[in-house]
Amino acid sequence: MVLKRPIYILTASKAGSITSSMNTLLSIQEIGRRSPRFDALDKALGKEHFASDLYPKEMLWAGALRAGIPHGRINSVNTARAEALKGVHCVLTRKDVPGSNRQGFVYWDMPVLCGTKVRHAGDAIALVVAENRQILARALKLIEVDITPLPIIDSMDAALEQKASRVHDLETGNVLKSATITKGDPAEAMSHCDIILEETFFSPVQEHAYIETENGVARFDKDGILHLTVSTQAPFRDRFEIARALGLDHNKIHIINPYLGGAFGGKDGATVQCLLALAAMHVRGRSIKMWWDRKESMLAGYKRHGARMHYKLGAQKDGTLVALQCELDYDTGAYAHLGVEIMALGLEHAGGPYRIANMESKGRCIYTNNPIGGAFRGFGVAQVCFAFEGMMDRLAAKIGMDPLALRRKNALVRGDRNCAGVTMTHSTGMDECLSRLSDHPLWKTRKKWIAAAPPFKRRSVGISAVFNGMGYGRGLADYAIAKVKLTPSGFIRVYNGVSDMGQGNASTFVQIAGEILCQRRETMELIQPDTDRTHPSGSATAGRTTYTYGKALIKACEALRDKLFNRAALMLLVDDGSGFAMIPGGVRHLPSGRDVSLVDLAGMMMPDDRISMAEYLMPTTPEMPMGGETFKLGFPHLIYPFAAHLARVEVDELTGEINVHDYLAFTDGGRVLNPQVFEQQVQGATAQGLGYALFEEVKTREALLETKDFSTYILPTSLDLPDIESHAVETIEHSGPFGMKGIGEVGMNAPLPAVASAMAHAGLPMDHAPFTQERVLAALDGTKRIDHEYKI
Amino acid sequence: MNIKFELNGKQVQFSVDGSMRALDLLRENCGITGPKEGCGSGECGACAVWIDGVTKLSCLMLAAQLHGRKVTTIEGLATDDVPHPLQQSFAEKGAVQCGYCTPGMIMTAAELLENEKMPDREMIRKAISGNICRCTGYHKIVDAVEDAAEIMQEMKS
Numbered sequence: 001m002v003l004k005r006p007i008y009i010l011t012a013s014k015a016g017s018i019t020s021s022m023n024t025l026l027s028i029q030e031i032g033r034r035s036p037r038f039d040a041l042d043k044a045l046g047k048e049h050f051a052s053d054l055y056p057k058e059m060l061w062a063g064a065l066r067a068g069i070p071h072g073r074i075n076s077v078n079t080a081r082a083e084a085l086k087g088v089h090c091v092l093t094r095k096d097v098p099g100s101n102r103q104g105f106v107y108w109d110m111p112v113l114c115g116t117k118v119r120h121a122g123d124a125i126a127l128v129v130a131e132n133r134q135i136l137a138r139a140l141k142l143i144e145v146d147i148t149p150l151p152i153i154d155s156m157d158a159a160l161e162q163k164a165s166r167v168h169d170l171e172t173g174n175v176l177k178s179a180t181i182t183k184g185d186p187a188e189a190m191s192h193c194d195i196i197l198e199e200t201f202f203s204p205v206q207e208h209a210y211i212e213t214e215n216g217v218a219r220f221d222k223d224g225i226l227h228l229t230v231s232t233q234a235p236f237r238d239r240f241e242i243a244r245a246l247g248l249d250h251n252k253i254h255i256i257n258p259y260l261g262g263a264f265g266g267k268d269g270a271t272v273q274c275l276l277a278l279a280a281m282h283v284r285g286r287s288i289k290m291w292w293d294r295k296e297s298m299l300a301g302y303k304r305h306g307a308r309m310h311y312k313l314g315a316q317k318d319g320t321l322v323a324l325q326c327e328l329d330y331d332t333g334a335y336a337h338l339g340v341e342i343m344a345l346g347l348e349h350a351g352g353p354y355r356i357a358n359m360e361s362k363g364r365c366i367y368t369n370n371p372i373g374g375a376f377r378g379f380g381v382a383q384v385c386f387a388f389e390g391m392m393d394r395l396a397a398k399i400g401m402d403p404l405a406l407r408r409k410n411a412l413v414r415g416d417r418n419c420a421g422v423t424m425t426h427s428t429g430m431d432e433c434l435s436r437l438s439d440h441p442l443w444k445t446r447k448k449w450i451a452a453a454p455p456f457k458r459r460s461v462g463i464s465a466v467f468n469g470m471g472y473g474r475g476l477a478d479y480a481i482a483k484v485k486l487t488p489s490g491f492i493r494v495y496n497g498v499s500d501m502g503q504g505n506a507s508t509f510v511q512i513a514g515e516i517l518c519q520r521r522e523t524m525e526l527i528q529p530d531t532d533r534t535h536p537s538g539s540a541t542a543g544r545t546t547y548t549y550g551k552a553l554i555k556a557c558e559a560l561r562d563k564l565f566n567r568a569a570l571m572l573l574v575d576d577g578s579g580f581a582m583i584p585g586g587v588r589h590l591p592s593g594r595d596v597s598l599v600d601l602a603g604m605m606m607p608d609d610r611i612s613m614a615e616y617l618m619p620t621t622p623e624m625p626m627g628g629e630t631f632k633l634g635f636p637h638l639i640y641p642f643a644a645h646l647a648r649v650e651v652d653e654l655t656g657e658i659n660v661h662d663y664l665a666f667t668d669g670g671r672v673l674n675p676q677v678f679e680q681q682v683q684g685a686t687a688q689g690l691g692y693a694l695f696e697e698v699k700t701r702e703a704l705l706e707t708k709d710f711s712t713y714i715l716p717t718s719l720d721l722p723d724i725e726s727h728a729v730e731t732i733e734h735s736g737p738f739g740m741k742g743i744g745e746v747g748m749n750a751p752l753p754a755v756a757s758a759m760a761h762a763g764l765p766m767d768h769a770p771f772t773q774e775r776v777l778a779a780l781d782g783t784k785r786i787d788h789e790y791k792i
Numbered sequence: 793m794n795i796k797f798e799l800n801g802k803q804v805q806f807s808v809d810g811s812m813r814a815l816d817l818l819r820e821n822c823g824i825t826g827p828k829e830g831c832g833s834g835e836c837g838a839c840a841v842w843i844d845g846v847t848k849l850s851c852l853m854l855a856a857q858l859h860g861r862k863v864t865t866i867e868g869l870a871t872d873d874v875p876h877p878l879q880q881s882f883a884e885k886g887a888v889q890c891g892y893c894t895p896g897m898i899m900t901a902a903e904l905l906e907n908e909k910m911p912d913r914e915m916i917r918k919a920i921s922g923n924i925c926r927c928t929g930y931h932k933i934v935d936a937v938e939d940a941a942e943i944m945q946e947m948k949s
Contacts, residue, residue, distance in 0.1 A: 040883035043891025044898060045875060046826025046866030053825035134811075209926050211830040211838050211892040261828070261892030262926050294831040502890025502927050676886040680928060684889060687929030710835035710924070718917040718930040 028584065029514020029521055031738050034675045037507040038526060039259060039500070050261050051231040052215045056287035059217070060089060062279040063136045063290065065126040065143050066299060067118035070154070070334075070369035070703035071165065072147040074116055077126055082142040087135035089283045091143065092127040097278060099247030103270035105237060106632070107176070107336035109168060110372075112245050112274040118147060119167050120334035120369050121704055122300035129279045129288055153368045154703040156308065156331050160366065167334060167367040174367040176332060177340040179630040181347045183421045184358030186314075189323035193314030197394050201311065201387040202768045203752070205331070205698035206304035206691075207713050208376060210501075212261020214271035214301060215291035218280035226277055229256040233268040233499045234539035235529050241270060242277045253277070257529035263501035264688070265375035266302050268541050269337055295708055302374025303698050305330040305342055307383040313391045314358075317399055319406045323358040324351050324391075324419065328384065330365050333372040339365045341634035342373070342380035345469060348625075348636050349381045351419025352388035353430045353467040354410040359419045369703040375541060377685060378748035381468050382692065386769055389464045389753030393760040403757065404443070407465045407644075408434050418640075421625040426639045427731035427741065429668025433644035434465060436666045436729055442646055443664075449648060458651040459661075462758025465644050466749040469637025470742045471544045471618045476633040478544055478618035481535035482552035484513055484560050486610040490585065490598035492517055492560075493525040494553065497537030498545045500528065503744055504677040505545040511674060512550055512737065516557035518582035523598075535613070543641065543742030546673070548618050550737030555614030563612060567605055568596045619735060639733065641743045642668040645686070645750035649758035656776035658694055660755065663722050665747060668729040671739030675728065678743065682726040685747025691716040693752040695770050795859040799824070800868025806855070814853035815839045818865065826866035826895040830924070837923030840896035841865045847903045866895035869902060877940040877947070878902050887936035889927035897923045901937045910941050 029035065042048045079091035094101065094115025101115070102108040114123045126143050130136035151165040158164060159174035167174055190196060216230035226248065232238055235257040243250035260267060272290045279288045292300065307330050314323040328346045332339030343365040350361040376382075396403040411431040416424050437443055446461040453459040472478040483495035494513050500506040510524050527533055537549050565577030568587045572594055579591045586597040602610060621638040628635050648662040665682050672678045695714045699706040707713035732739040752769055759766050764779040796805040799822060806821060818824040818841070830838035832851050839851040842864035869876045878898050881887070888894050897920060904911060904919040911919070916937045917930070925933060 036883050036886065037888065039891065040886075040888040041875070041879070043888045043894050044879040044882040045870060046895045048891055049825065050828075050892065052828070053819075055820055055825075209924075210890070211828065211836060211924065211926055212890070213830075260890060262890040264926075293829075294833070502892075504889065680886055680889055680932065683929035683931045684927045688926070709833055710831045711833065715924050715926065716929075717921045717924060718934070719921045721929055721931075723913075723934070724929050724931050 027520065028518055029511045029524065031511060031515040031673050035511065037504050037677065038510045039507055048259055050212055051217065051229050051258050052212055052261065052291055054217045054229055056217060059287045059289050060129050060131060060283060061133050061136045062127060062129045062276060062288050063140055064124040064275055065140050066296070067114065067121055067123040067125055069118065069147060069149060070121045071150040071152050072118050073150060074114060074118060074125065075146040075148060078144040079126060081144070082128060082139040085135060085139050085142060087131035088139045089129040091139065092278060092282060093125070096282065097246065099245050101245060103241055103245050103274055104336055105241055105269060106338065106340065110270060110335040112278060120371060122371065124275060127275055127279055129283050152703050154370065154700065156329050156366045156368060159368045167369060176336055176365045176367050177343065178364045179344070179347060179627060180360060180362045181420055181625050181627040182360050183419065183625060186323040186325050186358040186360045189358040190314040190325065193322050194317040195395065195398055196312065196314050197391060197398065198312045199390060199394065199767055201309045201390055203307045203383040203386050204696065204769055205306040205371070206376060206696050207298060207698050208264045208266035208301065209715055210262025210264060210266060213292045213294060213297040214267065216272045216276050217287055217289045218276040219287045220280040220284045222285060225252050225254055226280060227254045228273065228276060229258065230273055231260045231267055232257060232273065233263050233501055233541060235499065235531055236536040237539060238273050239531060242274055245274045246277055246281065255531045257499050259528065260499060260501035264377045265379065265541065267501065268375045268539055269302065271301065294710065298708055298713065299705055302337055302372050304376035305332060305339060305373035305383065309384060309387040311387050311391050313395065315395055319399060319401050319409050321354055321356040321410045324356055325360045326350050326362070328361065328363040330363070330380070331368055331370055331373060332365050333368055333370040335372045337372055337374035339373050340631070342375070344631045344635040345380035346384045348420045348469060349467065350384050350388065352392070353412050353465055353642055354419065355412055355416045356419050370700055371698065371705060377688065377745050378468065379542070379745065382749045382752065385464065385466045385749040386752045386756060390756055390767065393757045394765065397760065403761070404434060404438055404463055411465065420636050422621050422623050422636050422638065426735060427668065427670055427733040428642070429729045429731040430465060430467065430642040432729045432731065433642055433666040433668055436727065437463065437644045437646055437664065440664060442648060442662055453650065456653045458653055458762050460649050460758040460762035462647050462649060462754045462756065462761060463644060464750045464753035464757055466746060466753065467640045467642045468543065468746040468749055470547065470639045470641060471542050471637060473634045473637045474620045475631065478538060478548055479615060480537035480549040480552040481613060481615045482549055482556040483535055483611060483613045484553065484556045486560065486564070486598060486602050486605065487525065488602050490602050491523045491525050492519050493527060495527045495534040497529055497534040498549045499540035501540055503545065503681065505540070505549065508546050508673055508677060509549065509553055512553050513557050516554060517561055518584060520584050523585060543744040544618065545742070547736050547740065547742045548616055551616035552614050554737055555616065556612045559614060560612035564601055567601055571596055571604060639735065639741055641741050641746045643746045643750050645754040647751065647754040647758050649755055651762060651764065651776060653780060656773035656780060658755065658771055658776060660690060660722050663724045665724065665726045665750065666729050667726065667743055667747065668731050669743035670731055670733030670736050670741040672728045672730060673738060673740050678728055679726045681743050682747045683724040686724045686751050687716055687721055689748050689751025690721060690755070693755040693770055695772060697770050793856060795856055797858040797860060798862045800864060808855040810856060812855040813851060814855050814858055815850040817855035818850060824865050824867055828892055828895060830893065835924070837900060838893050838896040840899045840923065842899060842903065845906070847900050866898060869898065876902060877943040878905065878937065881936040881940035881943065885932055885936040885939055887928060887933040893923060893925045897925060897933060905941055905944060909945060913938065
């Protein structure tokens, strides 16, 4: 169901209390209004059709055979027994892939089907198309694979050994990319510091755990067009990926992109697309569905990179930050995905949202046979926030300074260069976030709350200050092409070009169009991304969707508005289009008081005249930090949202369990377009961040997954999280739509360091996340736990 | 085997394989795609439906177990095309983001409101603790259930 219109619920007569919802539905879609999302009611009614809800007639099922071992040479793949099974349409292997067989959109290092080598246990070796899922499962079991095992690279240390077996045939061994960003002279500056602190931090691999697992439906039509409906964050880029990997013409690939049941970065890149397309190429004219179950999703899907971060921070006794030297290692697993760009953002944000004159951040992105590291909300930054904020808390303790005062003293303001050397020329609300936090009762009454701890409970209050570059950064045009149309029935239809994975950008686009064209919700329609109907507008990533598409959409709506005024002038026989205003359902000529309805206007306009389009390109910084030229794309950024969070934490001294009692977030996302959607982003990111802090950890043993499902990989439930109080710090981002900037990611970065900060001030400094009961008990015992399970 | 049951107020019958799951029968044969599969192992609650008014996980049930039962899904929760107050409140209060957990979450919450007229936040949190939401952090879901409980009380009075 691509065309969307809201459903009207005329329940006011039945229950007076629902009148408010009527008001909301019938109101103009104004910017700044706390209005329910356009998609919310259909989803609550169970009427929204996600990609996984499609079951076309006479549909077949496709499934992949996974390697099951993490590293080895493929000697043979015998498909004869599987092919002989009744109800099996085809069993495909590497030899059946006509194109480059490579996916990965920057490094193209990931085969669609492995032919010679497997690099992780989730690698696809064969693809089966069958009548139904039962036959599919039986056929997959009948495929015989002979693999000679190779030494398993199950940690970054193992990967870096001199004679380590190579995951890919790189001259640099298993180091996919190394880089050093330098600002000032940190070695020299360090020698003048009053205080030098050193620490090594470890952050875990995290699972996206969207509830809708990877899936899609494909059909190769007789006219040579390949149609796919996929749960993806990048439908337009997918066409090029599929075309390259399978030797197809990208112009003959049509992708439909319904609402996603979550993604968070994990559906940015190759999941089912090429496998489905390959299946469809071999069984033409039939619809084929592929839907990874949870175990396959956890085995073959992307994860947040685990990281090891060594920090050396130099400061003066008064708390002035002077120099930072750090070494960051990211485990990208078997394939690059966006590992290099993720590391680049780690290097860019390594010094936190602070003024620090000298920095050297060194990074390595390392191949192993572990599950694939990929994009995940907080893209490389969530990791370093744990480290730099951990250093701030250690410094505060060392010099006896209030941790909030220390952060405010060093917080970036406009005109400062950030740690990577980019001048803060755009909205910079870091200090305002901290200032507002310092006035909040949860901060002001902390001592009283801590003192009231029950027996065997240790209470503490932690804070964190974070930022997150918005948009693609340099090297990759961050653009969008918006289209808006007046339909023959006088409705305004927005053609959204950027996936809505749940963040609500599509709903905000309706709001933007409603604001400019002064229309009510019931006369507006929304088309979700479709490569035949909407225009390429980049991926739903990087906190960019509302910013970039929103800017393009404002221009498109203004162009349509001006056109409507000019056409109305023709109809009313007045001089020109000046003196008109938009009103719900029409335009009004203010001098004469005459109205023209949108239906009448639509009737006199040619179909192509009823469309307006516009594009927008996000600005980039002209400053290039020293060493940054190493990165082809994604470095550095120009515009940053900021956040300061507070966590009130209670530690059970007997069990080591951490209870986050209260939570508070101040976020600088510029002007807030819809407070409800803003809070949704903050609360959702905080929830994922608290999971990251407390118990979420993908575990592997010899590169094989141990957390294979939701009974072993623990996600936060409603009982694990507190209410999350969110406040907006409304700076104005002058470049943004109505003054906003994207906050999809920044909220993810703050909870782990906020909880860590609380732990540090409770006398339990943690260097290894998540803070499981075992690790907390070890900290309570005063012993540094030797973590046998966790190799880096 | 042949089974008959009441699905959202209508009698239906099917011939099903003994190993077929209830969730698959609903989604693939009945056109009822409100119940979702998030884990297939009873951990996430996205597939929750009512069996005789009690919340059950349809991914853990066999289709054959529906025989003779009254099955209610998210599609059958609204009456006479008027959404259930929970559906309204979820939309109004921002409890829906990606929306994939929403049908199961609402079915679970609706059962709570059948039994508890005015549950407090802690009771709501306990009731929905078997339903995983990855988007919202639950705050607005709890808000929505509170709001719906109030509306339902007002409607009665």
